[in-house]
Amino acid sequence: MASNEFDLIARYFEHQNVNxxxxxxxxxxxxxxxxVPAGSHLAVSTDSLVAGTHFLADADPALVAHKALASNLSDLAAMGATPAWVSLALTMPTPDEVWLRRFCDGFFALADYFNVQLIGGDTTKGPLSITLTVHGFVPEGQALTRSGANSGDWIYVTGQLGDSAAGLAVLLGEVTVADEALKATLLERHYKAQPRILAGQALCGIASSAxxxxxGLISDLGHIxxxxxLAAxxxxxxxxxxxxxxxxxxxxEKAQxxxxxxxEEYELCFTVPEQNRGTLDTALAHTGVKATCIGQLRTGTGIKLMRRDELLEWQLHGYDHFAE
Amino acid sequence: MASNEFDLIARYFEHQNVNxxxxxxxxxxxxxxxxVPAGSHLAVSTDSLVAGTHFLADADPALVAHKALASNLSDLAAMGATPAWVSLALTMPTPDEVWLRRFCDGFFALADYFNVQLIGGDTTKGPLSITLTVHGFVPEGQALTRSGANSGDWIYVTGQLGDSAAGLAVLLGEVTVADEALKATLLERHYKAQPRILAGQALCGIASSAxxxxxGLISDLGHIxxxxxLAAxxxxxxxxxxxxxxxxxxxxEKAQxxxxxxxEEYELCFTVPEQNRGTLDTALAHTGVKATCIGQLRTGTGIKLMRRDELLEWQLHGYDHFAE
Structure with missing residues (x-):
């Protein structure tokens, strides 16, 4: 059993495949x-995952690590940035080596895949939580922001939506799913989202915002x-x-x-001007990611949900940590 | 009372003096x-402060904020870097506005002083903790590392040592200090260390390591x-x-x-080759920081504590989060 902070850091985090x-x-x-390469902005994002808030304390540490890094990389994807480095602040009640080993398995599998190097961090004693700060590059003037959309632009999402919420409901025991294969798939979708790095890069120069x-889409589209x-x-x-x-x-209706x-879908929501719709499919083709047009931006405020010509009066909201 | 995460972030962290x-x-x-300026490395460091481990949950939030940012900036100082930006991950049980306001007072007072801009972060629900990632610049080839020291180099420390430990003992009620002015001074020294940014920059080209x-000196000198x-x-x-x-x-003896x-002194420990000792005082003069030579590096391993020619057999160790 490693007895001090420095041993832990040395043993689990200093050796990695990415250099x-x-x-x-x-x-x-x-x-x-x-x-940082000349001509590029440095893109930086920070995310915390706290046991009891973002994951169950007894969750598989490899899945927790994947989720923490994937959610953070997803912010780089949303800017069209290329990932480079990550800092890890890990707080844990005791230096649990079994937990750490599994955590590192999940963490480095994803970090290696995206050629992301762990550059430092902090290991402290306290209630279990993980804070990551990722760093990436995006050519100056190419970043996808939330503020570039215009009225008339079309709204797209990558992948499919809702599976993460279904997986969470299964995880929390709110719903019983008899089909074991279905249950496993939904849990996988909740925990193992793939950040849309390549898609984000492909959207630079095509999307007006992302x-x-x-x-939750309804909450995040609101940010754009x-x-x-604008309205949508x-x-x-x-x-x-x-x-x-x-x-x-x-x-x-309930599925929608x-x-x-x-x-926690970690799909991208983005907007595309009419004149760029033709190049969108070509640009995304090599990424293996499918994008679906779900609506359009217009002047005004708020989001109108429609089923064909019928205005829906659904009361929905996204996730809010401090909501009553 | 702010009811959601986004309101909190917008209200307390979006407005700042540094742009x-x-x-x-x-x-x-x-x-x-x-x-990042051309010709400079980006220097990055991460520190976590956890309630119950690094500060008392009922500590003045302004002091906690100062301590969190000062300890993180101190890592930049130790590399000779100039601070630029900081990310803040704040986890708190409830969105306590009174606490947040005080926290921001302490945080931005120090950030403004060093012209550091808050560039982002995350606000989450959970046990109280703060993780900061600071970013700074250091000209390529100029950074002070831990690995550059040579046998014969002299060991220096900035400022004075021991006050932070005394302040902590007062804070924890381990010692009763009757003199109120003395008590206040020691508590101030514990909480309000000043990161040695200017001194660190002045040492570039003079110190061989820092x-x-x-x-604790005994533990940190061990890292060099x-x-x-080498030995010391x-x-x-x-x-x-x-x-x-x-x-x-x-x-x-006990004071030593x-x-x-x-x-948590946040003074610098650094080493200087014989030929640079003459320029050291001149280089530090404009920073208002005094440096004291406390020993010398030699070949071998370990730290020998001496009183003049007498070898001391003191058993000391620095702080270790996971020590039994």
Whole structure:
């Protein structure tokens, strides 16, 4: 059993497969020293995952690690940035080696996949939580922001929506799913989202705005509307739903509501001007990611949910940590 | 009472005095977008402060904020870096506005002083803790690392040592100090360390290695020795002790032991080759920081504590989060 902080850090975090040439000094000094390519912005995002709030304390540490890093990388994807480095602040009640080993398995599997190097962090004693700060690059003037959308632009989402919420309901025991294969798939979708890095990069120069869906489409689309000072019309029949979601929730209306409110999807929501729609499919083709048009931006405020020509009066909201 | 995460962030963290020209996009999007000057490394460091481990849950939030940011900036100082930006991950049980307002007072007072801009972060629900990631710049080839020291180099510390440990003992009620002015001074020294940013920058090109004293001199000097593969001799009579420390602990030997083991000092420990000793005082003069030579590096391993020619057999160790 490792008995002190420094041993733990040395043993679990100093050895890794990724050794980037833009890292001049990595773990082990007061700071990491890094090189940002000329002509690129540095893109930085921070996310915390807290046991009891974002994951169950007895969850598989490999899945927790994946979720923490995936959600953070997803913010880089939403800017069209290329991931480079990550800092990890890990707080745990005791230096549990079994937990740490599994955590590292999940963490480095995803970090290696995206060629992301762990450059430092902090290991402290306290209630279990993980805070990651990811760093990436995006060519100057190319970043996808939330504020660039215009009236008339079309609203798209990548992948399929709602599976994460269904997986969470299964995880929390709110719903019983008899079909074991379906249950496993939904849990996997909840925990193991793939950040849309390649899709984000492909959207640079095509999309007018973008963000990742972490608090639910209805809530996150609201951020684009607020920043771009626009309104949106969304056709709920266009929402991309998986076969698994419809097996979990056969009632279409309820499945669509799940898709609108489901948090932690880590799909991208983005807007495309009419003149760029033709190049969108070509640009995304090599990424293996499908995008679906679900609505359109217009002047005004708020989100109108429609089923064809009928205005829906659904009361929905995204995830809010401090909501009563 | 703010009811949701986004309101909180907007109300307390979006408005600040520092607006740096190297911040292309600040709080409010998926990532911050930043520009690193050509010819400079980006220096990055992360620190967590957890209630119950690093501070008492009922501590003045302004002091907690100062301590969190000061300890993180101190890592930049130890590399000779110039601070630029900081990300803040704040986890709290409830959105307590009174606490947040005080926290922001302490945080922005120090951030403004060093022209550091808050560029983003995360606000989550859970046990009270703060994780900061600071970013700064250091010209390529100029950074002070832990590994550059050579046998024969002289060991220096900035400021005075031991006051932080004395303040902590007062804070924890381990010791009763009748003199209210002395008590206030020691508590201030514990909570309100000033990161040695200017001194760190002045040491570039003069010091062969450096770090900041966060876990106690005896422990931190060990990091330089390990990285530089050297041993050290420290003359305990050379340790810079304040009049307040000697009032708190009149027994010299015990005061010296406090100075050796006191964590969270945020003074710099650094090494200087013989040929640079002459320029050291001149370089530090404009910073208002005094440095004291306390010993010398030699070949071998370990730290020898001496009183003049007498080898001391003191058993000391620095702070370790997971020590039994």
């Amino acid at each position: 980037r040439r833009d890292v001049a000094l990595a773990i082990g000094d007061d700071c990491a020293l890094l090189n 963000l990742d869906i972490s608090d 509307l607020k920043r771009s000072q 019309t969304v056709d709920v029949d266009k929402l991309p739903l998986s076969a698994e979601l419809l097996a979990f929730e056969p009632e279409l 509501q799940l898709a609108l409110a489901s948090g | 740096r020209r190297d911040v292309a996009l600040a709080i409010g999007d998926d990532c911050a977008l930043l520009n 770090l900041d004293i966060s876990d 020795l390990k990285r530089s593969q 001799t420290v003359d305990v009579d050379k340790l810079p002790l304040s009049a307040e420390l000697l009032a708190f602990e009149p027994e010299l 032991q406090l100075a050796l083991a006191s964590g």
